[in-house]
Amino acid sequence: MxxxxxxxxxxxxxxxxxxxxxxxxxxxxxxxxxxxxxxxxxxxxxxxxxxxxxxxxxxxxxxxxxxxxxxxxxxxxxxxxxxxxxxxxxxxxxxxxxxxxxxxxxxxxxxxxxxxxxxxxxxxxxxxxxxxxxxxxxxxxxxxxxxxxxxxxxxxxxxxxxxxxxxxKKLHSITALSGSGPAYFFNFYEALLSTGKELGLSKKEILLLVKQTAIGATAMFCEAKEPINILRENVTSKGGTTETALETLNKYEFTEGVLQAVLNAKERSINLGLELNYEIQENTQK
Ligand SMILES: NC(=O)c1ccc[n+]([C@@H]2O[C@H](COP(=O)([O-])OP(=O)(O)OC[C@H]3O[C@@H](n4cnc5c(N)ncnc54)[C@H](OP(=O)(O)O)[C@@H]3O)[C@@H](O)[C@H]2O)c1
CATH class of the missing domain: 3.40.50.720 (NAD(P)-binding Rossmann-like Domain)
Structure with a gap:
């Protein structure tokens, strides 16, 4: 080929x-x-x-x-x-x-x-x-x-x-989800990495903890037969540390923020596309 x-x-x-x-x-x-x-x-x-x-x-x-x-x-x-x-x-x-x-x-x-x-x-x-x-x-x-x-x-x-x-048209949705997607994960990992000082951990230690947790959670997500909410619930015991953390994320409207981010990315893709195509088509007619 x-x-x-x-x-x-x-x-x-x-x-x-x-x-x-x-x-x-x-x-x-x-x-x-x-x-x-x-x-x-x-x-x-x-x-x-x-x-x-x-x-x-x-x-x-x-x-x-x-x-x-x-x-x-x-x-x-x-x-x-x-x-x-x-x-x-x-x-x-x-x-x-x-x-x-x-x-x-x-x-x-x-x-x-x-x-x-x-x-x-x-x-x-x-x-x-x-x-x-x-x-x-x-x-x-x-x-x-x-x-x-x-x-x-x-x-x-x-x-x-x-x-x-x-x-x-579905390519706009793909752009918003998987095209830009790696940056969403990187942003989340960056936030986790930035907690090192407050947690009293060295850069090297926190990097290992975050990297391996990302790999482990992704492997479970990809391999598990249960839906992802069950995986989340399995780590979240009543009154425990994970519950406290997730309640805090909820207070900052984490899920709504992610949803809105992806929808805005899709809208931006549509609008950028309109601008770019208009510009290029104008030039092709010259
Ligand atoms: N990076 C991503 O995550 C990603 C994801 C999906 C799709 N894309 C798409 O992939 C495309 C490329 O992105 P990129 O990040 O790879 O851009 P990039 O790193 O800037 O690569 C574009 C290359 O094409 C060269 N080039 C420009 N005009 C040319 C011509 N007429 N003939 C031959 N080569 C030419 C550029 O040279 P000069 O630098 O000298 O101009 C540059 O080396 C974009 O349209 C982007 O939308 C990127």
């Missing part, structure tokens, strides 16, 4: 690293800082350099007319300059490509205007893809063949778990 990645930053670089380790794909990376990035990825310079390209034009000039999956992993604001690049290279056609966009908020309708093809899939991964524990939401429009669907699924299954949704 031929897979090319346009944009070798955090997300594109992480996807590349996992695919590269499998040694079963024909990979290409396209990024203006490709030499620096290649060094920072710690790759051997003995590798065939035609794999690496500075821009789309250089890449397409070297491309044989074979079916290729192109993972689009640039920032939303970088799409307008990319559109300019495409417009300049008039002979460039994306007919042989299956484009997988991980660009948050940019709709299929906008992407179709830029690439002039309907062979486009949207994916919403999260940062744990870097450690092979990602969660990726995917939307496949009806025109995508089952072979292309299987190939794209295979990529993201190597990076963690996948969820296929039946409507593009």
């Amino acid at each position: 031929k897979i090319s990645i346009l944009g070798a930053g955090n997300m594109g670089g992480a996807i590349f690293n996992h695919l590269y380790q499998r040694r079963e794909f024909e990979l290409a990376l396209i990024d203006p800082n490709i030499d620096k990035i290649w060094k920072s990825l710690g790759k051997s310079s003995k590798l065939e350099t035609p794999l690496l390209f500075r821009d789309l034009l250089q890449y397409t000039q070297n491309l044989k007319q074979q079916k290729t999956i192109l993972v689009l992993a640039i920032k939303p604001k970088q799409l307008s300059p990319l559109h300019e690049e495409i417009k300049v290279s008039k002979n460039l056609s994306f007919d042989n490509f299956v484009i997988v966009s991980v660009v948050a908020g940019i709709s299929l309708s906008t992407l179709r205007k830029i690439f002039k093809t309907k062979n486009i899939i949207r994916a919403m991964p999260n940062t744990p893809v870097t450690v092979g524990q990602g969660m990726t939401g995917l939307y496949f429009p009806k025109n995508i063949s089952s072979k292309n669907k299987d190939n794209v699924l295979k990529i993201f299954e190597l990076l963690g778990k996948t969820l296929i949704v039946n409507s593009e």
Whole structure:
């Protein structure tokens, strides 16, 4: 399978690293800082350099007319300059490509205007893809063949778990829950870590306690047959320490705060999407 990645930053670089380790794909990376990035990825310079390209034009000039999956992993604001690049290279056609966009908020309708093809899939991964524990939401429009669907699924299954949704709009919910989700957990862990001084524990001690508790609680959550409220109730004896702690969280409206945070993130995703798509579609008409 031929897979090319346009944009070798955090997300594109992480996807590349996992695919590269499998040694079963024909990979290409396209990024203006490709030499620096290649060094920072710690790759051997003995590798065939035609794999690496500075821009789309250089890449397409070297491309044989074979079916290729192109993972689009640039920032939303970088799409307008990319559109300019495409417009300049008039002979460039994306007919042989299956484009997988991980660009948050940019709709299929906008992407179709830029690439002039309907062979486009949207994916919403999260940062744990870097450690092979990602969660990726995917939307496949009806025109995508089952072979292309299987190939794209295979990529993201190597990076963690996948969820296929039946409507593009649901990607906003995925963005709010699993896309931003790692930051919610990090924020909670940060709060726990910050209690060290008051508890009279060293940084090293508290780090061990918080990390292992996070791993243990997550393992129980993932493996237990009981629902999560039972797991919580099992740790909470009447009049005990956990009950006191949970009552305090309740006093600060912890659950309502989390719910509102996720709903606000979804609304922000919708609004950002509207702004970005409007801006890019305006530019594509020029
Ligand atoms: N990070 C996440 O958690 C996450 C989660 C889900 C989805 N995403 C999506 O993933 C996309 C990438 O995010 P990121 O955090 O990986 O961004 P990033 O680290 O800034 O990576 C983007 C890379 O693309 C390069 N680039 C820009 N224009 C290009 C072009 N025309 N051709 C080739 N390469 C180009 C950039 O180079 P320069 O720096 O020189 O511009 C940069 O190296 C975003 O759209 C984001 O919405 C990210």
